[in-house]
Amino acid sequence: MNRRDFAVTEGGATDSSDTPDGAAPDTQRFRHLFENLPNPAAEIQVIDGEPIIEAVNHRFTERFDADEGAIGRPVTEYTCPDAAEDTAEQIVAAIASNTHRETILSRDATGATAPLRREIIPYETDGGNHGFLLYSDATERTAQQADATSRNQQLEKLASTLSHDLRNPVNAAQGWLEQIETADDDPVDRIERALDRIEAMVDKTLTLTQNPEIIETTEPVDIPELARHCWQRVETEHAELIVDDRFTLLCDSDQMARLLENLFENAVAHNSESVTVRIGIHDRLATATRVSSTPSEAFYITDDGRGIPRADYETVLEYGMTTSEDGTGLGLPIVKQIAEAHGWEIEVTKTLNGGAKFIFHNATLHGRLPKDGAES
Structure with missing residues (x-):
């Protein structure tokens, strides 16, 4: 032999x-x-x-x-x-x-x-x-799997508690608020905002426990179309959405919708004045020499608000971090969780005018060449 x-x-x-x-x-x-x-x-x-x-x-x-x-x-x-x-x-x-x-x-x-x-x-x-x-x-490896299983069980129990023990009294209180008639609406408005915040915490906590650690099934998704659809579902008040580039992204459309909605809500909640949110392909120089069928590497979502302090770039994605009185501290952790499940790397930085900027690297996307000067 x-x-x-x-x-x-x-x-x-x-x-x-x-x-x-x-x-x-x-x-x-x-x-x-x-x-x-x-x-x-x-x-x-x-x-x-x-x-x-x-x-x-x-x-x-x-x-x-x-x-x-x-x-x-x-x-x-x-x-x-x-x-x-x-x-x-x-x-x-x-x-x-x-x-x-x-x-x-x-x-x-x-x-x-x-x-x-x-x-x-x-x-x-x-x-x-x-x-x-x-x-x-x-x-x-077995110990790590056991720890992960234990953590997941604890999260599921927490989610169940929030859903049952908090959502029911919130729904009851909201029902009673609708029947209150008073000349001074300020206390009522404050109660309503507090209840809305509790309800948002319940929804976002459930999202955190239900999101997969790894997304295995993806498809090309028209991001401008999805972004506009998500924008309509969020209370954006006087904010504006601008799509700088048309492109498709290889992703899970439902999870991507959650990512977009959380970033849109974050931009509106953390800026008292009207804010403009933009979405497009990152890295103008790299994509300018490519044909439209060649995958790019990253996309961005920005706003022209007051931005995120440089010292908070790392911690802003952690659970419970918020600078808004009405914030839950769960929106950006959900964004991070969804990005990592896709295999993307998320970078927190600022635009040229000081607004917040989130860049998602290692993505697979296709699109036409960006407009000159669109990214800031």
């Missing part, structure tokens, strides 16, 4: 059939990547029904106390010596069926050794069936 002759050296996995001067650039890049993976890794080939080691990185040698003698030996002798036959069969089956598979391994029967998470990545060559095995500590 032909097999590449790999060896483990101080510098990592090498192939004795190549010389450093004659190695192909792709091979050199692969070796550098393989050796510098943060977790233990092994390259194996199935020979006579056994997953035989062809190469390992230094993390593997450290983690499993392997040496040069590991090359040519079954990988399970090092990773799971007390359950070698079982795990060997799993590896061989995954590689034979060309199936990417993840498994949690108990390394011994007593449980004294921490469990491992093993990832099998098969690939085929003319020389037979091969695969990469990547290992990581399953204990930490």
